Amino acid sequence: MLHYTLRRLLYLVPTLLGITIVTFLIVNLAPGDPVELIHLGQMDARISPESYQQMLRLYGLDDPIHVRYATWLKRLATLDFGNSFLDHRPVIDKIMERLPNTVFLNVTSLLIAFVLSVPLGLYAALHQHSKVDKMSGTALYVLYSLPEFWVALLLIMLFGVELKWLPFHGMESLDARELGFAGYWWDRFLHTILPTVCLTYGSLAYLSRFARGSSLEVVRQDYIRTARAKGLDEASIVYRHVFRNTMIPMVTLLGLFLPTLISGSVIVESIFSWPGVGDLFFTSVRARDYPVVMGLSFITAVMVLLSTLVADLLYAWADPRVTYR
Numbered sequence: 001m002l003h004y005t006l007r008r009l010l011y012l013v014p015t016l017l018g019i020t021i022v023t024f025l026i027v028n029l030a031p032g033d034p035v036e037l038i039h040l041g042q043m044d045a046r047i048s049p050e051s052y053q054q055m056l057r058l059y060g061l062d063d064p065i066h067v068r069y070a071t072w073l074k075r076l077a078t079l080d081f082g083n084s085f086l087d088h089r090p091v092i093d094k095i096m097e098r099l100p101n102t103v104f105l106n107v108t109s110l111l112i113a114f115v116l117s118v119p120l121g122l123y124a125a126l127h128q129h130s131k132v133d134k135m136s137g138t139a140l141y142v143l144y145s146l147p148e149f150w151v152a153l154l155l156i157m158l159f160g161v162e163l164k165w166l167p168f169h170g171m172e173s174l175d176a177r178e179l180g181f182a183g184y185w186w187d188r189f190l191h192t193i194l195p196t197v198c199l200t201y202g203s204l205a206y207l208s209r210f211a212r213g214s215s216l217e218v219v220r221q222d223y224i225r226t227a228r229a230k231g232l233d234e235a236s237i238v239y240r241h242v243f244r245n246t247m248i249p250m251v252t253l254l255g256l257f258l259p260t261l262i263s264g265s266v267i268v269e270s271i272f273s274w275p276g277v278g279d280l281f282f283t284s285v286r287a288r289d290y291p292v293v294m295g296l297s298f299i300t301a302v303m304v305l306l307s308t309l310v311a312d313l314l315y316a317w318a319d320p321r322v323t324y325r
Contacts, residue, residue, distance in 0.1 A: 005313065012305050019301045020076075020294075024069050027293050072294060081295035086287055091295040094280065099262070101171060102269070102276035105192065106261045109199035117204050118250065121211025122243060125219060137209070144205035152198045152271045159194065167191050169273050195272045199265055203257075210253065211246060218245045251314050258307040259300060 060068060075082055081091035120140075124133045160168035167173060167190055176187040218224065219242060227237050262277065269278035277296065284292035 005309070008309050008312075012309075015305060016298075016301060020073070020298060021069065023297045023301070024072065024294060025065070027290055027297075028065055028068065030288070072291075076298070081298075082291035084284075084292050085289045086284075086292075091291045094292060095277065095295060095299070098275055098277045098280045101274065102278060103261055105195055105269075105274060105276060106199065106265070108192065109196050110203065110257055110261065112196070112200050113203035113207055114250075114254070117207035118211050118243075118246070120204075120208045121213075122215050122238070122246060124208070124212045125215030126238065126242070128216065137212075140205040140208050143201045144209075146201070148198050148202065148265070148267050149271060151201070152194070152268060155194050155197065156271075166193055168194050171275060195268050195274055198268045198272075207250070207253070211250060214246045214249045215242055218242050252311045254311075254314070256307055256311050258310065259303040262299065262303050 060071065063071070072082070079092075081095075083090055084094060120136060124136055127133050156168045159166040167187075169191075171188060171191050172184070173187050173191075176184050179187060224237065224241055227241055228234075266278040266282045268274070269276045270282045273279065280292065281296045283289075284296070
C-alpha cells in the first residue's frame with residue numbers, strides 16, 4: 001500500500017503540471033484583460049493609451065504568455081500565488097478569508113445528504129419494486145434533473161419574496177450583530193437554509209440511488225441467503241451484513257466529494273451572494289483577475305487529484321479484500 005501511495009503521488013506532479021498549463025492558456029487567451037476593462041470604463045474611469053501600456057507592464061501582461069506562465073510557476077514553487085489585480089491583496093489571503101464559509105455550507109449539505117440518502121436507498125433496496133421504491137425513485141430522478149439556478153430562483157421567489165419567511169442574500173443581515181448572541185446565530189441559520197437546500201437535493205438524489213444499487217448488489221449475495229437460512233432476524237441481517245457492506249462504496253464515494261467542499265458552488269454562492277470561494281471565483285473570472293483564478297484552479301486541481309487517491313485508499317481500508325500493487 002505504501003509503494004502504491006508513493007507511486008500515485010509521483011504521478012500527480014506531471015498531471016498537475018499539465019492541468020496548470022491548460023488552465024493558464026485558457027484563462028489568459030480569453031478575450032479581455034483587467035486593464036482593458038478599466039480602459040473601457042467597466043471598472044473605473046477611462047485612461048489614456050499611455051497609462052494603459054504602463055498598467056500592462058505593471059501587471060506583467062505585456063510579456064509573452066510562456067514567460068508569464070514561467071513567472072507564475074516560479075512563484076508557485078514558493079507557494080506564492082501572487083496578488084490580486086483588483087485590490088492588490090495576496091491571493092492566498094483572499095482565498096483563506098472565503099474558505100471557511102464555503103466549507104461550512106458544503107459540509108452541512110453533504111452531511112444532510114449522506115444521513116438521508118443511506119436509509120432511503122437501503123429501504124428502497126429491501127422493498128424493491130414496491131410502491132415506495134417506485135415513488136421515491138421517480139421523485140429522486142426528478143430532483144436530480146432540476147438545475148440548481150432554477151430551483152434557487154424558485155426558492156427565492158417563494159420563501160424570500162412572496163412569503164418573506166427566509167432571507168436570501170449573504171450570510172447574515174446588516175443588523176445581525178445587534179440582535180444578541182441567540183438572535184445573531186438564529187439569523188445566520190436562516191440565511192443558510194436556502195443555499196443548503198439547493199446544494200443538498202441533487203446530492204441526495206444521486207447518493208440515494210447509489211446506495212440503493214449497492215444495497216441490491218449486497219442483498220443478492222449468497223451469504224445473505226445463508227444468514228436468513230440460519231434463522232438470523234432481519235434487523236441483524238440488515239445492520240450487520242447489508243448496511244456495513246453497502247457503506248464500503250459509499251465511503252469511497254465520499255472521497256470524491258472532497259473537492260466540492262473546498263471549491264464550493266459557483267452558481268449557488270453567486271445567486272445567494274454567499275461570501276465563499278465559488279462567489280470569489282465567479283467575480284474573479286468576470287474581472288479577469290488572473291492570479292485569483294489560477295490560485296483557485298490550482299487548489300481545486302490538487303484537491304481533485306488527492307481525492308481520487310483518498311477514495312482508492314478508503315476503499316482498500318473499508319474492504320480488506322482489495323489490494324493495490
